[in-house]
Amino acid sequence: MALWGNNDSIRGGGTVTLNYQTGAVTGTATTFGETGAIQEGDIIRFGNRLGVGTFFGDAVVTSIASTVSLTIGSTAGLGGGLASTTYTASQLPKFSVLDSKYSKNTGYAVTDSYVYGVADAGTDHNTTSYKLSHGGWVGVTTYIDAAGNYRVKSETLVAMSGITTGNAPGFPPGPTYGGTDS
Secondary structure, three states: OOOOOOEOOEEOOOEEEEEOOOOEEEEEOOOOOOOOEOOOOOEEEEEOOOOOOOEEEEEEEEEEEEOOEEEEOOOOOEOOOOOOEOEEEEOOOHHHHHOHHHHOOOOOOOOEEEEEEEOOHHHHOOOOOOOOOOOEEEEEEEEEOOOOOEEEEEEEEEEOOOOEOOOOOOOOOOHHHOOOOO
16 A cells, blocks of 8 residues: 555545444445545545545554445544545545644634645746646645744645646635635
8 A cells, every 4th residue: 555646536426424433434326446436555545625524634544345335444534423424535644644733623614724736837827826846745824923924834745746626626726714715
């Protein structure tokens, strides 16, 4: 199992529920393990980060039993209260799952941290406060400073090229997160 991959947009669909005691994830209308879908070693992202619904956090998939059954390795990167919800999948760096800065929703409207897979082309046209110097896996934190100014900090977690994006939310984030529509 690699420490990270190059795909931040893995095919998903359906809904999932999690048994916190066993780490068992049960899907409805899901395609776990199928070609192009979530695989062992990928990250499952529970919920929605786009402002509609709740984001519960991330976990590493340790095994897949069928298209509707998989197991995660730990609930450390998850917030509580996960009921039946949507999911997305990514090959982001596994170490970011255990960093609550990037895995759990902070709960603050003015602060958000997220790991984005940014293709090299994603750095060329971006002239906003989200401008990056190169592609790769990038942690981006947004916040309002003490003077009321919107701020963006970025941290390159893995510098690389060849990332497949199409992630949700996209980079840079839309107006919900203080970014642009592009």
